[in-house]
Each structure stands twice: as C-alpha cells, then as structure tokens.
Amino acid sequence: MHRSAPHPSSRIDTLAVHAGDDPFRFLGAAAPPIFETSTFVFPSFSDAVAAFADEQEHCVYTRGRNPTVRVVEEKLAALEGAEACRLFGSGMAAISAAILSCVKAGDHIVAVDTAYGPARAFITGYLSRFGITATLVDGRDPAEWEAAVRPNTALFYLESPSSGVMKLQDVPAVTAIARRHGIATVIDNSYCTMLLQRPLELGVDLVVYSGSKYFGGHSDVLAGAVLGPAERLRRIGDAEYPLLGGIIGPFEAWLVGRGLRTLPVRLRQHQVSAAKVAEFLAGHGRVARVHYPGHPSHPQYELALRQMRGASGLLSFELDTRDLNQVSRFVDALRYFRLGVSWGGYESLVFVPVIGAMRRLPEAQWPNPGLVRIHVGLEDVADLIGDLDQALRAL
Numbered sequence: 124m125h126r127s128a129p130h131p132s133s134r135i136d137t138l139a140v141h142a143g144d145d146p147f148r149f150l151g152a153a154a155p156p157i158f159e160t161s162t163f164v165f166p167s168f169s170d171a172v173a174a175f176a177d178e179q180e181h182c183v184y185t186r187g188r189n190p191t192v193r194v195v196e197e198k199l200a201a202l203e204g205a206e207a208c209r210l211f212g213s214g215m216a217a218i219s220a221a222i223l224s225c226v227k228a229g230d231h232i233v234a235v236d237t238a239y240g241p242a243r244a245f246i247t248g249y250l251s252r253f254g255i256t257a258t259l260v261d262g263r264d265p266a267e268w269e270a271a272v273r274p275n276t277a278l279f280y281l282e283s284p285s286s287g288v289m290k291l292q293d294v295p296a297v298t299a300i301a302r303r304h305g306i307a308t309v310i311d312n313s314y315c316t317m318l319l320q321r322p323l324e325l326g327v328d329l330v331v332y333s334g335s336k337y338f339g340g341h342s343d344v345l346a347g348a349v350l351g352p353a354e355r356l357r358r359i360g361d362a363e364y365p366l367l368g369g370i371i372g373p374f375e376a377w378l379v380g381r382g383l384r385t386l387p388v389r390l391r392q393h394q395v396s397a398a399k400v401a402e403f404l405a406g407h408g409r410v411a412r413v414h415y416p417g418h419p420s421h422p423q424y425e426l427a428l429r430q431m432r433g434a435s436g437l438l439s440f441e442l443d444t445r446d447l448n449q450v451s452r453f454v455d456a457l458r459y460f461r462l463g464v465s466w467g468g469y470e471s472l473v474f475v476p477v478i479g480a481m482r483r484l485p486e487a488q489w490p491n492p493g494l495v496r497i498h499v500g501l502e503d504v505a506d507l508i509g510d511l512d513q514a515l516r517a518l
C-alpha cells in the first residue's frame with residue numbers, strides 16, 4: 124500500500140531527515156537513488172517538446188536538471204526557509220554565479236575585506252576586465268557600507284563571520300542600507316549554515332555556501348549552493364548555471380544529501396567541543412587572543428548573540444610569538460589536529476594563514492605568523508584539548 128511522505132515539519136532536525144526524501148517517489152528507496160546519467164530520453168515527440176519548453180522543471184540533460192540533484196536542492200531550500208536552491212560543483216562556482224547574477228559591466232561592488240580569498244580575488248581582480256570596480260571595507264561598522272555606496276553600486280557582498288579572524292557584519296543594518304539604495308546583497312553563510320544564522324530572515328537577497336564544509340561533513344565532496352527567492356534563482360538557472368557550466372554531478376549531490384541528514388547532530392557536537400576548546404585557549408598563557416564569536420572575549424559577542432543561534436567548530440587564535448620557527452614547532456607537535464586548508468568535516472584541522480601568503484606576498488604584507496586557525500572536529504574534546512596543551516608546551 125502506498126504511503127505518502129511525512130507531514131511537513133518546521134523543526135530543523137526533522138527537515139534535515141525528511142525534506143525532499145519521499146521514499147515512495149523512487150519505488151520505496153529509503154536512500155534516494157543516484158541518477159548517474161548525462162542524458163534523458165523521451166517516449167514521444169510531444170513529451171520532448173513539453174520538456175524542452177521548460178528545462179528548469181524537466182530533465183533533459185544533467186547540465187540543467189537531474190533528479191538526484193533536485194532532491195538535495197529541495198532539502199536545502201526547506202532547511203534554509205528559501206523558495207529555491209541551485210547546487211553547484213564548488214563553493215566558488217556558486218559564489219561567482221550569485222555575484223554575476225547581480226552585476227553588469229560598469230557596476231560597483233562593496234565587499235567585506237576578510238571574505239574568502241578566491242571570492243575577494245574574483246571581485247577585485249577578475250571582474251575588473253568587465254569594468255566592474257570594487258571597494259573593500261572592514262565591514263564591522265554599518266556606516267562604512269553606507270559611505271562606500273556610489274551611484275553605480277549594484278552589490279554588497281558579506282561573509283559573517285569571516286573564516287579568518289571571525290569578523291561579523293551587522294547583517295540587518297547592512298541589508299537595510301542596501302534596500303534604501305536599491306542594492307542587491309549576497310552573503311557567504313558557510314561558517315554558520317542555516318542552522319545557526321538565517322540570512323534571508325535578516326534581509327539578504329541571496330545566500331551562498333561551500334557545500335564541501337558542514338553540508339558534506341566528511342571531507343569527500345566539492346559542492347556549492349545558492350539559495351533565495353524563486354525568481355532570482357530562476358534567472359540564475361537560465362543564465363549562470365547552464366552557461367558557466369559549474370554544475371554538480373549526481374554522485375556529488377548525493378553525498379551532500381547524505382551529509383545533510385546528520386547536519387544538526389554533527390553541528391551541535393562541533394559547537395559544544397569548540398566552546399570548550401575556546402575556553403581552554405582563552406586561559407592559556409601562550410595564547411595572546413582567541414577569535415571565536417561564541418566566546419565572551421570576542422569584541423562582537425553581543426552582535427553574535429543577536430543575529431546568530433550559536434557558533435560552529437571553526438575558530439582562530441594568536442600565539443604569543445611571531446617567530447615562524449616556534450609556530451612551526453607548535454603545528455608539527457599536534458597529533459589530532461592535522462595540517463590542512465579546509466574545514467567543516469568530521470576531523471580536526473589546523474592551518475596557519477601565513478603559509479598561504481608566503482608564495483604571493485612580500486614578507487612585509489604577511490598576516491601575523493602567530494595567527495592559527497583550527498577546526499574542532501568530532502573527536503573526544505578531552506583528547507583535542509590535551510593535544511593543544513602538549514603542542515603549546517612544545518613552544
């Protein structure tokens with residue numbers, strides 16, 4: 124006997140498990156199948172005509188629409204409280220598509236200066252070939268955004284918190300300024316996910332994600348997503364999505380969907396453990412400063428309480444030394460925190476931003492060599508704190 128999908132729920136844990144995942148949609152399969160196909164065929168001429176009349180709603184070619192991808196897009200939209208979602212092959216594919224959907228030749232963009240490096244390079248460098256200019260702002264004071272507005276400003280690009288020193292923007296205040304001037308807003312919400320921050324409810328037009336982070340959760344997939352109003356996403360589906368070709372494959376989409384079902388459980392554990400690690404670091408004699416919006420020492424802690432529902436597993440801290448030999452000794456002494464550039468997976472990672480600056484910037488422009496970023500994974504937090512303690516003693 125056929126059973127319908129569960130009654131819709133607004134509770135995030137239930138949405139993560141059930142949204143988009145009606146098992147009777149695919150012959151009762153508890154886990155949605157992977158439609159690993161590039162091409163879809165039609166039983167008749169009239170069916171093909173109907174499909175080609177609206178390729179965003181019908182499967183013609185996986186570069187446009189695929190059933191596996193659609194299931195995950197529906198789940199993400201439900202979790203975000205968005206009308207629509209588009210999955211991409213990487214976070215940068217999603218970011219560049221969202222930005223390009225908002226600007227044209229000759230426009231101006233205002234962006235936070237600590238946004239993800241490739242996004243910043245795209246805004247300030249690549250887009251300049253089309254006469255698009257950009258102003259970078261510290262972003263913590265809404266007045267900076269207002270002061271940076273020009274007659275041709277078309278976009279505010281936010282990332283709150285940013286993934287380096289965890290700077291926040293007052294999202295409702297900044298989006299209110301944008302609306303007054305008729306400026307679109309895009310925010311990278313990868314740090315919080317929609318579980319800890321609801322950008323659309325704070326006035327943002329489009330939300331972008333690196334799905335390689337908490338969505339996937341297992342460090343085994345590249346993915347990105349753009350979410351927002353159906354009308355904006357349909358425009359992206361007509362232009363940037365198929366024409367730039369940054370699509371996601373069915374198997375990668377399936378991995379994201381699998382990760383989303385456990386996202387609330389995993390993120391809660393990341394939060395709990397990261398809060399304990401931040402407290403340990405804040406009290407350690409070899410740590411000069413901790414950057415974590417979930418800790419009272421963060422200068423924007425009150426803002427974090429207002430617009431976020433918690434902090435995730437990513438934080439940074441400054442050692443009490445800028446000596447690269449000592450920093451290297453600390454990193455090499457770590458046992459559970461593996462040296463790697465990404466974050467958001469099950470494992471604990473450490474990265475020193477100066478490493479990325481060494482190949483492209485003169486030494487005078489390097490960030491503080493003692494700035495260390497860690498992602499607190501799902502290991503026992505006592506082991507993680509013990510690891511950090513022994514490595515700090517190695518200094």
